[in-house]
Amino acid sequence: MTVDSIAGVDIESNDEGFLVDPHQWNDDVAVELARREGIGPLTDRHWQVIRFMRSEYESKGTGPTVRVLGKTSGVSIKELYQLFPKGPAKLAAKIAGIPKPRGCI
Amino acid sequence: MGAGISKVSIIISKGSLEGIYPGLIMANGARAEGIDANLFFTFFGLDAIHAKRLEHIKVAAVGNPGMHMASLIGVLPGMSAIATHMIEKKMEQIDIPDLPEFMEMIADTGCGIYACKASVDLFGFSKDDFIDQVQDIITVGEFYELAAGGEIIFT
Numbered sequence: 001m002t003v004d005s006i007a008g009v010d011i012e013s014n015d016e017g018f019l020v021d022p023h024q025w026n027d028d029v030a031v032e033l034a035r036r037e038g039i040g041p042l043t044d045r046h047w048q049v050i051r052f053m054r055s056e057y058e059s060k061g062t063g064p065t066v067r068v069l070g071k072t073s074g075v076s077i078k079e080l081y082q083l084f085p086k087g088p089a090k091l092a093a094k095i096a097g098i099p100k101p102r103g104c105i
Numbered sequence: 106m107g108a109g110i111s112k113v114s115i116i117i118s119k120g121s122l123e124g125i126y127p128g129l130i131m132a133n134g135a136r137a138e139g140i141d142a143n144l145f146f147t148f149f150g151l152d153a154i155h156a157k158r159l160e161h162i163k164v165a166a167v168g169n170p171g172m173h174m175a176s177l178i179g180v181l182p183g184m185s186a187i188a189t190h191m192i193e194k195k196m197e198q199i200d201i202p203d204l205p206e207f208m209e210m211i212a213d214t215g216c217g218i219y220a221c222k223a224s225v226d227l228f229g230f231s232k233d234d235f236i237d238q239v240q241d242i243i244t245v246g247e248f249y250e251l252a253a254g255g256e257i258i259f260t
Contacts, residue, residue, distance in 0.1 A: 066137045067200065067210065077213040086139030104134055105201055 007032045018094050025097025033095045046083055049075055053096040063093040065103035112141040112255025120149030121165040128260040136214035145248050147221035154235050159204045164188040212238035219243045
């Protein structure tokens with residue numbers, strides 16, 4: 001558990017770098033988290049995924065797996081892996097400030 | 106946390122539903138974790154990438170203790186189809202994709218998909234017999250080159 005200053009806000013993250021409290025998140029935090037993960041400037045497509053992850057978390061209490069992302073976010077699986085090369089659901093969840101989704105497919 | 110796994114190469118050698126799915130779930134799961142992955146289909150595993158066969162994969166109903174059903178019942182005509190149908194329905198309920206969709210999905214994640222040359226020769230197949238997602242027919246030596254530096258999982 002570490003406390004870090006991200007985009008001027010003191011944010012607590014767990015060992016894997018996921019936000020402990022999703023409410024500490026905002027757009028600037030997302031931009032900084034993305035930069036740290038090596039994801040270039042966030043495009044509209046990135047934001048579409050990030051917003052989708054936030055809304056899924058807010059309505060269902062958990063982020064979606066890659067399969068659900070591919071089927072319901074409006075972004076195909078192929079594109080998801082282009083936008084977030086190292087594990088889209090995991091990476092997009094981290095950047096969106098929500099916990100890592102648990103799921104096998 | 107120590108260094109994670111950076112690459113897995115998974116061999117699929119069986120042609121039953123329960124012999125194919127674990128390897129696919131592992132490959133797909135690896136990609137979702139940002140781990141490079143390869144799938145190598147050999148022997149009866151080729152059925153999973155064969156265009157005419159992948160929609161007819163069955164659960165083994167005979168000699169399969171995991172079925173919790175006596176083989177004497179399992180040999181009856183239709184039992185394998187019933188068992189397969191039951192599992193497929195459950196898989197659909199929890200959104201596990203069917204084989205054609207799963208292969209497409211796995212290919213879209215950037216996983217390598219290969220057929221074993223020795224088995225292809227053994228069964229007299231050619232690249233045309235396989236689904237589009239199969240990238241190449243390779244030898245065991247070529248598989249080892251692809252797998253070098255990573256984990257190899259045999260299923």
